[in-house]
Amino acid sequence: MLPVNATLGAVLAVLLVTAAGVAALAHLTDARGRGYARPIAVAGLRAAVQLAAVSALIGWVVRAVPLLLCFLALMFTVAVRTAGRRVTENGTWWWTAVPIGAGVVPVVVVLLLTGLVPLKGIALVPVTGILIGGALTATVLAGRRALDELRTRHGEVEAGLALGLLDRDARLEIARPAASDALLPGLDQTRTVGLVTLPGAFVGMLLGGASPVLAGAVQLFVLVALMAVQAVAAAVVLELVARGRLHREPRAPGRTARRRRGSRTLDGAEGE
Known part of the structure; x- marks a missing residue:
């Protein structure tokens, strides 16, 4: 369906840069204020590496x-x-x-x-x-x-x-x-x-x-x-x-969360 050549690589690179660039320009962030531009770029690169590895190993694994x-x-x-x-x-x-x-x-x-x-x-x-x-x-x-x-x-x-x-x-x-x-x-x-x-x-x-x-x-x-x-x-x-x-x-070092069944406080699940 798609030829695996330099043109495909160039198009993928442009699309990945576009996705990360739009996320950066639009200041798309999560609830903690961390931007999505870098995660998008990293996810694209990881996908390429992982798929390349799986493509090489899958024939060996299924035997x-x-x-x-x-x-x-x-x-x-x-x-x-x-x-x-x-x-x-x-x-x-x-x-x-x-x-x-x-x-x-x-x-x-x-x-x-x-x-x-x-x-x-x-x-x-x-x-x-x-x-x-x-x-x-x-x-x-x-x-x-x-x-x-x-x-x-x-x-x-x-x-x-x-x-x-x-x-x-x-x-x-x-x-x-x-x-x-x-x-x-x-x-x-x-x-x-x-x-x-x-x-x-x-x-x-x-x-x-x-x-x-x-x-x-x-x-x-x-x-x-x-x-x-x-x-x-x-x-x-x-x-x-x-x-x-x-x-x-968050749990303090060396301390386990305390849970009381039937407790009338939010305790550890607030969010909790």
Whole structure:
């Protein structure tokens, strides 16, 4: 579809510089005031290096099951680290492994047991990668939105505690709608597929010579599986935030966070 030559490299470089330049000129920043120009440039360069490495290794990895499992474990680890650091900067980031794993593992197991996806790298790696990517996105969006909402509306959480609600229930009432918005990108993509967008799996299979019917069936499977994975991931993240397992409270060295079940203060989950 695209020739791999100097022209492609030049166009990619121009697009990356344009993206970073627009972010810098528009002063696009996060909640902490950190600009997005540098992260965009770094992300583009990292993508080039990582894809080059994967392209070189994928043929070797898919030949043996042990290597395949190690590669899948690496994908999962990187996803957890990425999601965790996007949600919080303290030591609770590793809890993001739970929603990602809870969403992806059952779906992959079902696909293997039913034979829809064989235990071969050429099939398992792309399918698992798509599912892990979807779970990562839902985890980040749900976690960040839930914790932002708790921080902004902490007074309402305290009001719920004053009325007799437990910590978990008070936080759920505030964080649930915000965390649920993490499902919107996947939902909109599924609702508009074929009308607004033609996703990668569909286009890739067509370019590979598959029939439109087969390409459509595979794409439908990917979209439905993604909705299932993202729904589970968002629900688990919400529960972790409500229980205070995943939060933004800084921890002093040598001190563990104190949690009291049924406490009437925001304690470590404010934002918490």
